[in-house]
Amino acid sequence: MSAPLLSVKDLRVGFATEDGVVQAVDGVSFDLRPGEVVAIVGESGSGKSVTAQTLIGLTRANNARIEGSVKLGGEELTSAGDAEMRQLRGERVAMIFQDPMTSFNPVYRLGDQIVEAIRAHRPDTSKKRGRERVVELFEAVGIPDAERRVDDYPHEFSGGMRQRAMIAMALALEPEVLIADEPTTALDVTIQAQILGLIEELNREHNLATILITHDLGVVAEVADRVLVMYAGKVVEEGTLDEIFYDPQHPYTWGLLGSLTRLDRPRPHRLPQIAGSPPSLLDLPEGCPFRPRCPHEFSKCPEYPGLEARLPESSGHRDRCWLTPEEKRERRMVEGQIGLEAPREVGQA
Amino acid sequence: MSEAGKEDGAPLLEVTDLVKHFPIKRGILIDREVDQVRAVDGISFEVRRGETLGLVGESGSGKSTACRAVLQLIEPTSGSVRFEGREIAGLGRRQMRPLRRQMQMIFQDPYASLNPRKRIGQIVGDPLKRQGVASGSELRRQVQELLERVGLSSEHFNRYPHEFSGGQRQRIGIARALALKPKLVICDEPVSALDVSIQAQIVNLLDDLQDEFGLAYLFVAHDIGIVRHISDRIAVMNEGKIVEQGTADQVCETPKDEYTKKLLAAVPIPDPRESRERTKA
Numbered sequence: 055m056s057a058p059l060l061s062v063k064d065l066r067v068g069f070a071t072e073d074g075v076v077q078a079v080d081g082v083s084f085d086l087r088p089g090e091v092v093a094i095v096g097e098s099g100s101g102k103s104v105t106a107q108t109l110i111g112l113t114r115a116n117n118a119r120i121e122g123s124v125k126l127g128g129e130e131l132t133s134a135g136d137a138e139m140r141q142l143r144g145e146r147v148a149m150i151f152q153d154p155m156t157s158f159n160p161v162y163r164l165g166d167q168i169v170e171a172i173r174a175h176r177p178d179t180s181k182k183r184g185r186e187r188v189v190e191l192f193e194a195v196g197i198p199d200a201e202r203r204v205d206d207y208p209h210e211f212s213g214g215m216r217q218r219a220m221i222a223m224a225l226a227l228e229p230e231v232l233i234a235d236e237p238t239t240a241l242d243v244t245i246q247a248q249i250l251g252l253i254e255e256l257n258r259e260h261n262l263a264t265i266l267i268t269h270d271l272g273v274v275a276e277v278a279d280r281v282l283v284m285y286a287g288k289v290v291e292e293g294t295l296d297e298i299f300y301d302p303q304h305p306y307t308w309g310l311l312g313s314l315t316r317l318d319r320p321r322p323h324r325l326p327q328i329a330g331s332p333p334s335l336l337d338l339p340e341g342c343p344f345r346p347r348c349p350h351e352f353s354k355c356p357e358y359p360g361l362e363a364r365l366p367e368s369s370g371h372r373d374r375c376w377l378t379p380e381e382k383r384e385r386r387m388v389e390g391q392i393g394l395e396a397p398r399e400v401g402q403a
Numbered sequence: 404m405s406e407a408g409k410e411d412g413a414p415l416l417e418v419t420d421l422v423k424h425f426p427i428k429r430g431i432l433i434d435r436e437v438d439q440v441r442a443v444d445g446i447s448f449e450v451r452r453g454e455t456l457g458l459v460g461e462s463g464s465g466k467s468t469a470c471r472a473v474l475q476l477i478e479p480t481s482g483s484v485r486f487e488g489r490e491i492a493g494l495g496r497r498q499m500r501p502l503r504r505q506m507q508m509i510f511q512d513p514y515a516s517l518n519p520r521k522r523i524g525q526i527v528g529d530p531l532k533r534q535g536v537a538s539g540s541e542l543r544r545q546v547q548e549l550l551e552r553v554g555l556s557s558e559h560f561n562r563y564p565h566e567f568s569g570g571q572r573q574r575i576g577i578a579r580a581l582a583l584k585p586k587l588v589i590c591d592e593p594v595s596a597l598d599v600s601i602q603a604q605i606v607n608l609l610d611d612l613q614d615e616f617g618l619a620y621l622f623v624a625h626d627i628g629i630v631r632h633i634s635d636r637i638a639v640m641n642e643g644k645i646v647e648q649g650t651a652d653q654v655c656e657t658p659k660d661e662y663t664k665k666l667l668a669a670v671p672i673p674d675p676r677e678s679r680e681r682t683k684a
Contacts, residue, residue: 097598098569213462242461242625247669269599272671275678295675313603314673315628317655324610325632327603331568 058085059263060109060147060231065122067101067108069115076335078104080287081122084280086231089261091253093274093295095310096284099332102267105284106233109265110147111139126231145175148224152236154216158208164188165204168223175227191222195252214245221252225260232256235267250276271314275299280370283307286333286343289361293371301383303364303373305394306344308386312393326388329397342374349397350377350385413488414449415587415619416473416506421446421482421492423465423472442468444643445482450587455613455620457634457651459627459666465643466623470589473621474506475499486587504534507580511592513572517564523550523575524560530582549578554608570601574608581612589621594629606633627670631655639663 067079079101086092096102107113109124111131124131126146131139143149151157158167168191169184179187185204192200195218203211211219217237224232234253238246254277256262268274274281274295281298283291283306291304302308309328315321330347339345341356348355354376363369365379377385388395423443428434443465450456460466472479475494484492491502507530510516517526528546531537537545547557553574564572573593580588590609594602606629612618624630630637630651637654639647639662647660658664672678 097600243627243669243671244461244665246671250671270671271599272673275673275675276671299673299675309600311673313599315626315632316673317628317631317667317670318672318674318677321632321651325603325606327607328600329604331570331601332598 056087059088059127060086060265061123061125062105062109063123063125065105065108065124066120067104067113068119070117070119071336074336075119077287078335079108082282082284082289083122084282084289084292086263086265088230088263089257090280091257091264091266091278093266093268093278093281094284095268095271095274095281097269097332099286099335100284101287102284103235106149106235106265106267109233110143110149111136112149141175144171144224144229145227146229147231147233148227148229149233149235150217150220150224150237152239154213154220154240155208157220158216160208163205163207164211164219165206168204168219168226171223172226187226188222191226192219194225195219195222196248197222213241214248217241217245217249218252221249221256225256225262228260229262231263231265233265233267236269237266238273239268239270246273253277271299271310283310286338287335288343288374290344290375291373292361293368297368297371301365301371302386302392303371303379303382304344304375305348305350305377305386307373308392309347309394312388312391322389326393328394342376347397349395352376414485415452415487416450416621417483417485417488418449418469418473419447419483419485421469421472421484422480423468423477424480441643443472443479446638446640446643446645448638448645448648450619450621452586452619453613453617454635455622455633457630457637458621458623458640459625459630459637460640461625461666463642464640466640467591469640470508470591470621470623474508474589504530504583505585506587506589507583507585509573509576509580509588509590509593512596513569513576514564514596516576517572519564521563522560523555523562523564523567526564526575527578527582530579534583536583545582546578549582550575552612553578553581554604568601569597570604573597573601573605577605577608577612581616581618584616585618587619587621589623591623592625593622595624595626602629609633627655627667639666 063083065079065082068075068077082105094102104113108120120132165185165188168188169181172184173179188204189200197203197215197218238249257264266278278295280294282289285306291307302311312326328347333343341358345351345355359374359376361372361374363372365371386392421443422445424439424441426436427438429437446469458466471477473484475491479492483490524546527549528542531542547560550559551557555574594605622633634651637651638645641662647654647663658667
């Protein structure tokens with residue numbers, strides 16, 4: 055296994071608010087290797103997007119407190135200066151966002167905006183050379199008639215094409231790491247399939263390391279190598295794609311897997327659901343934050359377990375649940391499928 | 404999924420050759436109509452009492468326009484919309500008002516569809532008051548009962564929308580839609596703005612309410628998995644037309660139309676092994 059390109063250690067991000075400190079990210083660690091896709095899965099408020107944004111210094115604000123370490127090729131980023139971060143964004147780490155409409159300036163031509171981004175980092179690039187580069191990039195991401203379309207404005211592109219243009223811009227300076235924050239959530243399924251195919255191709259052919267932030271386990275199954283499941287600011291389970299899907303250890307992961315609708319299976323009478331709603335970060339329960347929603351809660355849960363490997367066969371598969379592996383394997387089966395059994399008392403969203 | 408009232412032959416809602424075209428106008432002083440956007444281009448379907456018809460399609464397929472045209476929120480260009488056998492296409496606002504009790508809508512965005520300055524009790528109670536169904540303490544009692552029925556607490560009566568999470572707001576929207584005991588509820592992407600773990604709660608709630616009140620749903624969504632789960636029958640829309648219609652299992656398991664096949668093939672399978680198989684194939 056190659057050395058990690060990006061190494062995140064015990065990352066903590068807190069924001070001071072009027073009502074107290076919101077610990078959005080609370081001790082997240084992971085490694086990313088060249089050509090690897092790490093997916094961070096979670097619901098809104100789980101800290102997945104804040105984690106991603108912090109990696110490239112987008113959460114630096116007066117009220118933010120960032121602790122821990124983010125190392126890119128051995129270089130510490132949390133203490134890097136703003137100018138240094140600016141240089142590094144785009145050049146070494148690029149990010150694409152959920153909404154490609156708001157990520158471009160509507161009054162400039164797409165080609166010009168991308169050329170500007172290139173020239174900001176490589177001032178000696180001529181405008182003509184820059185434009186040629188954009189045409190190349192558009193062709194690489196599958197935008198038809200690239201030569202003509204570089205002169206289009208953002209509104210002239212469809213959602214899927216705009217997302218491709220954003221990927222083209224992200225790739226312009228050949229970064230080593232791509233951070234994709236819900237890149238397909240706003241897109242139709244047929245377009246989503248194309249964009250996921252494109253991301254996979256970039257990984258394979260350019261050895262691009264990718265962090266994929268998503269709430270959609272279907273998307274994860276298509277492209278990820280490793281998965282981190284986040285809940286209330288912490289990683290509650292991490293493992294390889296197959297470990298997470300076929301041997302999940304944390305009840306929250308069971309719930310997420312169980313509540314998916316599957317076109318390839320007969321439909322259940324009722325859609326398995328997770329009771330309740332995610333906790334407020336200002337008012338977390340003591341111990342495991344999933345406890346109030348978990349039907350398997352028992353006497354040990356008021357103490358939050360560390361993220362540990364609990365299975366002898368896999369040191370990389372770690373979780374935060376006190377149940378023994380045998381108990382987990384037994385309790386996660388609900389009507390023959392992995393899922394979270396119905397709650398003992400019904401809580402509501 | 405309910406069986407209630409299915410033996411009753413006449414459809415509750417019958418839509419025939421519904422068309423909605425939007426003109427594209429050009430010109431400096433005088434607008435000339437140069438072309439049309441054929442948002443809904445001759446669709447026909449029916450919703451029977453107590454059943455759920457799922458309407459799926461991608462963005463721009465015309466499904467939301469179809470809903471609005473059915474409810475007469477926009478005037479259809481042509482075609483017929485019959486509700487309980489009565490033609491409602493082209494009816495004015497005033498003529499529609501008594502019918503609004505029977506057909507309600509649940510919207511996609513639970514953050515945008517509730518007035519932030521009104522209390523929950525007012526939001527849910529307003530339709531009851533406006534239609535003259537209840538007032539005073541009786542109104543309060545009915546609203547509190549509704550809130551409890553959709554999984555909220557009667558103590559939420561005096562709260563404001565911002566105090567609720569997305570899932571709870573959608574429950575408020577559902578309570579409001581159900582206040583007048585409608586026969587048909589049009590759900591336009593009711594769960595797509597919600598977190599995954601909350602989506603299932605809302606879908607199950609809609610299922611339960613259907614059984615309890617004998618509601619018919621026209622359930623519009625782009626997520627085929629959810630549509631298949633909740634629907635008895637599914638209609639697939641593409642470019643303003645219905646390209647395929649059948650029972651939920653028929654459409655999802657043995658699709659006939661090319662577009663339906665393409666749509667189904669693009670849905671990610673949340674199963675890494677099967678996903679790899681499919682990539683190889």
